[in-house]
Amino acid sequence: xxxxxKDKNIDIQIYNFAYLDENTKRMIRRALLKALxxxxxxxxxxxxxxxxxxxxxxxxxxxxxxxxIPKDVLKVIDQGADDTTNAVSIRKFFQKTANVAVTExxxxxxxxxTRHRIPETKLKEQQILVYQVPIPEPLRFLEPRETETxxxxxxxxxxxxxxxxxxxxxxxxxxETAYAYPVKxxxxxxxxxxxxxxFDNPKMNNNPAIQLFGAGREQRIYAIPPYTNVKSLDFExxxxxxxxxxxxxxxxxxxxxxxxxxxxxxxxxxxxxxxDTDYCKEQTQLNSKEEDQ
Amino acid sequence: xxxxxxxxxxxxxxxISFRSLVNATSYPGRHFQITKLKKPNILSNAAAxxxxxxxxxxxxxxxxxxxxxxxxxxxxIFNTGAIVSDKQNANFAVGDWESLLPLDEFKTGVPExxxxxxxxxxxxxxxxxxxxxxxxxxxxDKLQIExxxxxxxxxxxxxxxxxxxxxxxxxxDILSIPRSTKISVTNSEx
Numbered sequence: 241x242x243x244x245x246k247d248k249n250i251d252i253q254i255y256n257f258a259y260l261d262e263n264t265k266r267m268i269r270r271a272l273l274k275a276l277x278x279x280x281x282x283x284x285x286x287x288x289x290x291x292x293x294x295x296x297x298x299x300x301x302x303x304x305x306x307x308x309i310p311k312d313v314l315k316v317i318d319q320g321a322d323d324t325t326n327a328v329s330i331r332k333f334f335q336k337t338a339n340v341a342v343t344e345x346x347x348x349x350x351x352x353x354t355r356h357r358i359p360e361t362k363l364k365e366q367q368i369l370v371y372q373v374p375i376p377e378p379l380r381f382l383e384p385r386e387t388e389t390x391x392x393x394x395x396x397x398x399x400x401x402x403x404x405x406x407x408x409x410x411x412x413x414x415x416e417t418a419y420a421y422p423v424k425x426x427x428x429x430x431x432x433x434x435x436x437x438x439f440d441n442p443k444m445n446n447n448p449a450i451q452l453f454g455a456g457r458e459q460r461i462y463a464i465p466p467y468t469n470v471k472s473l474d475f476e477x478x479x480x481x482x483x484x485x486x487x488x489x490x491x492x493x494x495x496x497x498x499x500x501x502x503x504x505x506x507x508x509x510x511x512x513x514x515x516d517t518d519y520c521k522e523q524t525q526l527n528s529k530e531e532d533q
Numbered sequence: 534x535x536x537x538x539x540x541x542x543x544x545x546x547x548x549i550s551f552r553s554l555v556n557a558t559s560y561p562g563r564h565f566q567i568t569k570l571k572k573p574n575i576l577s578n579a580a581a582x583x584x585x586x587x588x589x590x591x592x593x594x595x596x597x598x599x600x601x602x603x604x605x606x607x608x609x610i611f612n613t614g615a616i617v618s619d620k621q622n623a624n625f626a627v628g629d630w631e632s633l634l635p636l637d638e639f640k641t642g643v644p645e646x647x648x649x650x651x652x653x654x655x656x657x658x659x660x661x662x663x664x665x666x667x668x669x670x671x672x673x674d675k676l677q678i679e680x681x682x683x684x685x686x687x688x689x690x691x692x693x694x695x696x697x698x699x700x701x702x703x704x705x706d707i708l709s710i711p712r713s714t715k716i717s718v719t720n721s722e723x
Binding site: 307450 | 548549672694
C-alpha cells in the first residue's frame with residue numbers, strides 16, 4: 241500500500257489549525273461572543289473530549305483553541321508557574337497543533353492560558369487571559385440543582401451566597417473563603433473567578449485585557465470584558481480584603497507579589513517564594529541591575 | 534478545485550476574523566478591521582465574514598429584503614449550511630438599518646437563557662445618525678459614536694441582561710454595540 245504520509249510531495253496536515261475542527265470552533269466562538277455581550281453569565285456549550293483528562297484544563301484549552309491566531313505569542317501558567325507539568329504540556333500541545341510562538345514573559349504574550357492565577361505584571365489592551373475553570377457555578381455548593389441555580393441567576397437572587405459569607409463571619413470572625421472568592425460582574429451576575437487566590441480578585445476589576453473562562457467538564461463558557469466592574473462580595477462592616485502571606489519572596493525579595501509556602505527542611509522550616517515565576521525572574525534581574533550600578 | 538465563495542484558507546482566516554470579532558465585541562464603539570473574502574457583491578466584507586465565521590447548520594439567518602437574493606442565499610447555504618429564517622427565529626440578521634426595523638420582532642433571550650437572542654449585522658447605508666455617548670463594559674470612561682435611532686438602543690440596553698447585540702459593518706470595518714453598552718444622546722435638540 242502506498243503510504244501517503246511518507247510522500248514528501250504531499251503536505252498532509254495532521255491537525256486542523258489549533259486542533260479543533262471548524263464546526264466545533266464555530267460553536268465555541270458563538271458562545272464566546274454571547275459571553276462577552278453578557279458579562280459573567282455562563283453560556284452552555286457542547287464541550288468536546290480533549291486529549292487530556294478533565295480537570296487539566298479541557299475548557300481553557302478549547303477556548304484558547306477557538307481564539308488562537310498564527311501570529312499569537314502564547315504563555316501558559318499553572319499556579320503562576322510556566323514550568324509545571326500542566327503548563328508545559330498545554331504549551332507543547334499548541335506548539336504542535338498551531339505552531340504558535342511561545343513565551344514565559346507576561347508582557348510579550350498576546351494570549352495567556354492560566355490555571356488559578358492572574359499574572360502580577362499588569363495586562364494590556366487586546367491581551368487575552370483564558371482561565372481554566374473546574375466549577376463555573378458559584379452557587380453549586382449551596383444549591384446542587386442546575387434548574388434552581390439558573391433561576392437564581394435569572395432573578396439575581398443571591399441571598400444564599402451572602403448567608404454563606406455571613407456564616408463564615410459568625411463562625412470564624414472573618415470571611416474564610418480564600419480562593420474562588422465570588423464576585424459580582426457588571427453589577428449583575430455573581431460569577432466564580434475560578435480558584436484564583438482572593439489576592440488576585442482586585443486585578444479582575446476594570447482590567448484592560450479580555451478575560452475568558454472555560455469549564456470543559458461542566459460545559460460552560462463565560463467572560464469578563466475589558467474595563468468591566470468586578471466587585472468581590474462583602475459586607476459594609478466586613479469589607480473585602482485581598483490578602484497574602486506576610487513575608488518576602490526568598491528569591492527576589494518582593495513583598496507585594498503572591499507567595500507560595502514551601503517546606504525546605506525535614507524539621508519543617510518554611511520559606512516563601514513568588515508564585516508568579518516570570519515576575520520573580522523579572523524582579524531578580526532588576527535587583528541585580530541595581531547592584532551593578 | 535477552487536471554491537469561489539470562501540476564505541482562501543478556512544482555518545487560518547476564520548481564526549483571524551474571529552479574533553477581530555472578539556476585539557470588536559470586547560471594545561464596543563471602536564473600529565476593527567476584518568479580512569477580505571470572496572462573497573456576493575451586495576454583502577460587505579465584514580458582514581460576509583461574520584456569517585462565514587459564526588454560522589453553521591444550527592444558525593437561523595434572517596436576510597432583510599435587499600439582501601434576500603438568490604445569490605446571497607446560495608452563497609450562505611453553500612458555505613455555512615445555515616437556515617434562512619424569519620425574524621422571530623433568527624439567530625443572526627443581516628440588512629441595512631431601516632429594513633431591520635422594527636427591532637421588537639427579534640428574540641432577546643429569556644431570563645434563564647439570555648444568550649438565546651439575535652445578533653444583528655447592520656450594513657452601512659444612508660441612515661440618519663445621531664451623536665451619542667456610550668459607556669459600560671469594554672469602554673474606558675466613555676466614547677462618542679453616531680447611531681441611528683438611539684432611543685431603540687437605549688430601550689435595548691434597558692432589557693439587560695436580555696437584549697440584542699449589534700455589529701455595524703462597512704466594507705472591511707466592524708464596530709460592535711452589545712446589549713451591555715449604555716447609550717445617552719449628547720445633542721439636546723433630539
